[in-house]
Structures are given as C-alpha cells and as structure tokens.
Amino acid sequence: MEKIEFYELNIPLPKWAVEEMEKDPDLAYTDQWGRRNFEYLSLGCDTLPVLKGRSPVQCYADFMRAFRDNFKHLLGDTIVEIQVGMGPAGELRYPSYPEQNGTWKFPGIGAFQCYDKYMLSSLQAAADAANKSEWGSTGPTDAGEYNNWPEDTNFFRKEGGGWDSEYGEFFLTWYSQMLLNHGERILTSAKSIFDNTGVKISVKVAGIHWHYGTRSHAPELTAGYYNTRNRDGYLPIAQMFARHDAIFNFTCIEMRDHEQPQDAQCLPEKLVNQVALATQKAQVHLAGENALPRYDEHAHEQILKASALNIEGSSDETEMCAFTYLRMNQDLFQPDNWRKFVAFVKKMKEGKSANKCWEQVEREAEHFVHVTQPLVQEAVAMMH
Structure with a gap:
C-alpha cells in the first residue's frame, strides 16, 4: 500500500481554559474508566460559571462576537459562511472515538462520555424526575470498551440488548438531549451575533457509518446520535438547525457501501440518504464534504450522485447547497489527478x-x- 499523508490542523483549547481544567478535571469529558479528554469542555458545565466566573457558552459567545467585530469588513463578501464549532473536531458530538494515544481504532463502537461530575449531576436529576433514582448514579456499565463490536457487549447486542430496554431508552434520550441542548445554546448565541452580517451559519455532524447495518447503531449512540434501527436520530438535529436557519454539514459523501469493510456493516450511502431525508423533512439546507483523501473518478462520481440528492423515498428537486473538498495535498496536483479534479x-x-x-x-x-x-x-x- 502506498503511503498516504494527512495534513491535520490542530488548534488546542486556549491556555487559560486548560489551566482551569487542570484545577478542575471534571471540566473535561470523562469516560467510565476516568480517562479525560481535553479537546473540548464537557457540555455538562455549559451554563455554569466555571471559567473564572464565566460559563463556557458565554466564552464561546465572546469569541464569536470578537470575530465578528474584527472581521466585519469581510463578512457577507469574502466570508460568506461561518461553521460554528460544537464539539471535538468542530463537530456536534461527544468525543466517543478518540484516536489520540491509540485509545480508539476503527471500527470500534467507542464509549459514552458522561462520567464527569457535571454530566453525572444532570443524569441524577433526570433519573429523579423519572422516579428512577437508581438510574442516575452512573451510565451503562455493560456497554463494552472503545474497540469492542456491538455483539461483544450486553448493552449493544442485537437480542435483548440494554439499548432496547426501558433503562436504555431513558439513558439514551437524556444523553442525546444533552447534546441537542448544547447545540441549541450555541446556535442561539451565534444567530444573534451574526444576524444581519450577510453570513450563513453551518454546523458539522459526524458521518459515523460503521456498524450502521446493526440494530443498535452503537458508534452513533456513544457519539450522542440516538439513531437505531427503529428511531431516526438525525431528524431532531436537523429540526434544531432549522430553528436557527443553520446549514447541516455532513461528511463521508464520497464513500460507497461496497468499498467499506463488510464485516463491520459500514453503510455510508444509506447513512447519507437518511441524513438527506431528515434535512428535507426539516427544510434545512444540506452541505457535504469528503472524509478521506480521494482523487479517483469513482469518488468524484459518488460525490456528484450524493450532492444531487436523488434520494430514495423523496421527490424533492433540491441539491446540496455546498460541498467542501478536504485533504488537499501534493497528490491532488499530480497531472492525472488534477485533470480529473x-x-x-x-x-x-x-x-x-x-x-x-x-x-x-x-x-x-x-x-x-x-x-x-x-x-x-x-x-x-x-x-x-
């Protein structure tokens, strides 16, 4: 196999935020084994004054306001769209599949990220409100580890899995709703700050296509998307974006089902189709991007097909509003690849x-x- 290089952009949290996280490690997303993730502040403390008297959402709003004021002469002309970061890698999700230090490897199911004291406090409050106080002290304890497959675990297995129980519905509803609430808060700020500047706001959602063919959709669940064989997890996200007139930006547009590992039941085309249907129902614009570096005509044709939004089960004539081509590197500029591009x-x-x-x-x-x-x-x- 030839060498493939990735040119990754790494923008860590500001030093002052990391210093506060070092003082109070529960500001970081935490898994059940106590591992902390310092890539993004836990949404459990969104509205609490944990950053020198200010809440994380206030700090995000201050940053957006400063950006608007410093670049106002470019907004609506040179800068026509602003993608608002909502989580790790800028995506609206939990950091359930961290690749750093080899914690997670594709196609592992990932792990729930709700074990900091702020998330657990919210979980306990939700359990008390449901008259199920015993459900509030911890997340699922039988959901396996980062690199397990669904059938390795009691929680995600096909038959009798905890995900499909009364407890599973309670926990997954709470976990996914916390993510939706986080998106709602940040979009409310973003919309008021960038109103009347001529820019569109967009939000990136992860294309978690592995184990999509299973009943539980475990990797989507650990990331915060309550999407299973019998429940649409993307419609509530699309509806939340629609309320704020935000573009739904989705990845893995270049992938075809048969190119992916079949044993991991990867179905990117079916996932893209589901997301496209959800955005049409919610009447929100859909934009796309590729996940991997691809320069071949098969990938180009797949992007063209997906961006045309010829969706199964829909007669809508709309197309994707935009496509972002990622992973530009030297290979793209090879004569043959450039001609195709x-x-x-x-x-x-x-x-x-x-x-x-x-x-x-x-x-x-x-x-x-x-x-x-x-x-x-x-x-x-x-x-x-």
Missing part, C-alpha cells in the same frame, strides 16, 4: 441539470488544466 469541479458547477458525459466534460476541462499549470506548480512547490 478540474473535470469534477466543472461537473459539480453545472449541477444535476447537466447531461454531458464525462469525456465531454474532461475535454472542456483541458483548457482549465492548461491555464492553471503555473498555479499548480507553485502550489506543489509550496507544499514541499
């Missing part, structure tokens, strides 16, 4: 109304390949 961009621009064949588009793209040659050479040189 230019043709792909041209086809994307024309949209689903175009009926030209690939060969015709590639012929038309040759002109752009030629005129962009000096820019491509410059880009490659900068990446060395």
